[in-house]
Amino acid sequence: MVYKVLENESVVIHDLRLSGDGKKTKHQIDVVIEKRNVKKRVLIECKDYSETVGISIIRDFYGAVHQIKPDEAIVITTQGFTREAVNFADDEDIKLVVLREFDESDWEGKIKEIHLSINLLLISTPEISFLPANDIEKDKAIRAMNGEIISRQETNAKESYFYDSTGNKLGTFQDILSPIINRLERIAGEETKGEYLFDDVQHVDVNGVLVGMKGFNYSFSSYTIEEKSVIGVGEKIGLLLLKYIDGSQEKIIFDTDISKWAFEEDGKVVEKYKKC
Template sequence: MNKNTEYEKFAQEVYQGLLNDDGLTTEVKHNIKLQGKSSKHQIDVYWEYKFAGVNHKVAIECKNYNKKLSIGIIRNFYGVLSDVGNINGILVTTIGYQKGAKEFAEHHGINLIVLREPKSEDWEGRVKTIVTNVQAISQNAKKWFVQLDYGWCKNNLPEEKINSIEVKISGMNNEIGIYDSKENKVKSFLQLQDELPFNEEKLLDNEHFYEFENTFIKSENLGHIKIKGIQIKYDTVINKSQWVFDAEKTTKAILKNILTGEMKFIKESYT
């Protein structure tokens, strides 16, 4: 495939992506023939679609030149558009257009586009790189110690349970909780774990005691039992990660409308 054909296919891919982003499912075609009033014409890139009963046609002429395009090329393209009729024209190139070419194109409604690969100078005055550093801190509870209210237990549990109290609690951290006197859940074990204090100078073998008043825990074998607090032994885990977004590396092409000055950065997702 020669460089000119590669450039035409490049334009086809870019405009297919732009149409897809606009919600148009029409196919962008490469190297087709259109019948005009006097003859057939070769079109580098072409698409058409119907909207509200009206047929819209677009033809693109691709010029992979290393210099600015002259007015003669624009005139030739205008002749093709006029012969085909009822069609919009876009001319794309890599460098730019001479003054006369711009004036002629603007007068006749032809869009002039510079379509090329990005250059380092394209990022002047723009954000090119975003670096995000994330430090995620989590508390890993190793042991839970539930301190019962023995006075309450003595007065409320069966006499045969007082000498040897065995409390069974099981479930996920977000399921096990502490309750008020009306059996409303106050907090889950997961919330208690998440609220453990953080000391960056001591990450391992930490301890913390939560003290409660008039609070209960729900056991499997004895029902709701009043507690005085919960002691947790835990380690602190710190996970660090960095995410770097380099717009230059993810940009496939630069598309600039010469007549309006609008510039688009075409992402790799268009490929």
């Protein structure tokens, strides 16, 4: 299961008997990994010993490796290897791995949590006052509002539109105004005011009457907020530490990594919810 955690996209089979091409002798292999995309076969011999693994174990495994000729060969144990075993494995390109219970001291030198603190500069809802393109358009707006001057009115920027002179929609207030507002300078704790002029006259609907606008006055306040978050292992429990002797790989195996997998009758490791 540990190697299924490491090789999620590969086929991992436990306890299999294999022979090399044209060979009669079958070898008992603890784990076989077949990588789907590149057709790579990895043989793994597992030894749960109370003492270090010696050269005889590596030499015996090499006999199977020599006949089966996998792309990769690994011996994994819980206590480590003798110097002679390491030397022989180096000579024959066999990787050696220690898999043992995880200890809290194993966090030393590793990142357990990342604390993020982000300061965001935000603005209040902008207040927009449209500027009629000329006196004629201004009079149209006043007549459309029955002569009343409305000092402030809330508008849904996602449902209100700008139009061309013939009534074709050009985009919502949000589509057109947001990019403009977002480009304006923001200073935390201060109010920003100003005037913006469109490149071309935009028309807005005032009580069913299209009124041409040359631009708008704007005002908004800027403020900062601090967002803090922690990226880490959360409630997961470190069960095992897998470490290659040559230092090429080291991984903490968590309880949640192991609990999602199960063995089928043929030894294949599959996700539990897919197990028939």
